[in-house]
Amino acid sequence: MEAIKRIHHITAIVGDPNENIKFYRDILGLRLVKQTVNFDDPGVYHLYFGDDNGNPGTIITFFNWLVDRPGLKGSGQIGRIAFRIPKGSMGAWQKHLDEHKINNRITQLFGQDILEFDDVHSLELALVEGQEEKTDKDIIGFHGAVLLSTSPEETSKLLTEEMGLSPIQSNDRNFHFETVGEERHHLITEIPPRPRGRFGIGTVHHIAWSVPNLTSLLEWREKLENVGLRLTDVRDRNYFKSVYTGEFGNMVFEFATDDPGFDVDEELEHLGESLQLPEQYEDRREEYERTMPKLDL
Numbered sequence: 001m002e003a004i005k006r007i008h009h010i011t012a013i014v015g016d017p018n019e020n021i022k023f024y025r026d027i028l029g030l031r032l033v034k035q036t037v038n039f040d041d042p043g044v045y046h047l048y049f050g051d052d053n054g055n056p057g058t059i060i061t062f063f064n065w066l067v068d069r070p071g072l073k074g075s076g077q078i079g080r081i082a083f084r085i086p087k088g089s090m091g092a093w094q095k096h097l098d099e100h101k102i103n104n105r106i107t108q109l110f111g112q113d114i115l116e117f118d119d120v121h122s123l124e125l126a127l128v129e130g131q132e133e134k135t136d137k138d139i140i141g142f143h144g145a146v147l148l149s150t151s152p153e154e155t156s157k158l159l160t161e162e163m164g165l166s167p168i169q170s171n172d173r174n175f176h177f178e179t180v181g182e183e184r185h186h187l188i189t190e191i192p193p194r195p196r197g198r199f200g201i202g203t204v205h206h207i208a209w210s211v212p213n214l215t216s217l218l219e220w221r222e223k224l225e226n227v228g229l230r231l232t233d234v235r236d237r238n239y240f241k242s243v244y245t246g247e248f249g250n251m252v253f254e255f256a257t258d259d260p261g262f263d264v265d266e267e268l269e270h271l272g273e274s275l276q277l278p279e280q281y282e283d284r285r286e287e288y289e290r291t292m293p294k295l296d297l
Helices: 018-025 092-101 152-162 214-226 280-289
Strands: 008-012 031-037 045-049 060-062 079-086 102-109 110-118 124-129 142-150 165-168 174-178 185-190 203-211 241-245 252-260
Touching: 008 079, 008 142, 008 165, 018 045, 018 060, 031 110, 045 079, 092 102, 092 124, 124 142, 142 203, 152 174, 152 185, 165 280, 174 214, 203 214, 214 241, 214 252
Parallel strands: 008 060, 079 124, 142 185, 203 252
Antiparallel strands: 008 203, 031 045, 045 060, 079 142, 102 110, 110 124, 165 174, 174 185, 241 252
16 A cells, blocks of 8 residues: 555634635635535535645645634644745745735744744644745645654654654654655644644644545555554545544544546635535535625635
């Protein structure tokens, strides 16, 4: 079985959907590739942002909870999310964030400089220069993420021995890994663990790992069950099929297929332009369109 080659998507909990759209589309320049509902909590938006084609490895998604308290960041969650930007573009990005009055600073993570800041709902983000040189400063996709495991050693063992990530270095503050695919996504596991977190606005709900197709997904499900993890049945998310598990460090890991993609219910040039519902909720469309906030598209 092939190793995990990249992050598929990352899903966070945030607040007002229009504030969410303004930040990720209008400030960060990502494309709104899908507006739908949370399949497990219908009546709440689930918004997807990514590159122009909605490619796995670029997708950040959001549950938009309007009536909920802020979360408490801590172990059992995913921490700071890092996007990759073109080589030499950090200065332009810092100026851009300054112009939008977004507090930011240059620090160190993943063994290099990062530009760290928070989004409008206090989600922790960063920009990291890659090796690709482009004429613009557009976000390329994910660079990586920080994993806030309750058991960093056990999580690190899962990442390397079972999922096939490559260790880069470790010290008294973190373990550092990267995926073996073309994207070379970076993962940091913090040590020692933080106090336990609590889900709510401004926290990350789960990280999803990319697998090619359903056959591969079923193989991964069997493999992970054999090492002692408990996994859900296969869930059909329309744009991918997936399984979930609470891994050994109490973070939610999802394994999601690359196919069929986000153009199964919309033409590529019209992604994200209208509310898309799974078949089981189509009969409630009028209710959702009446009760959910109108989006500023």
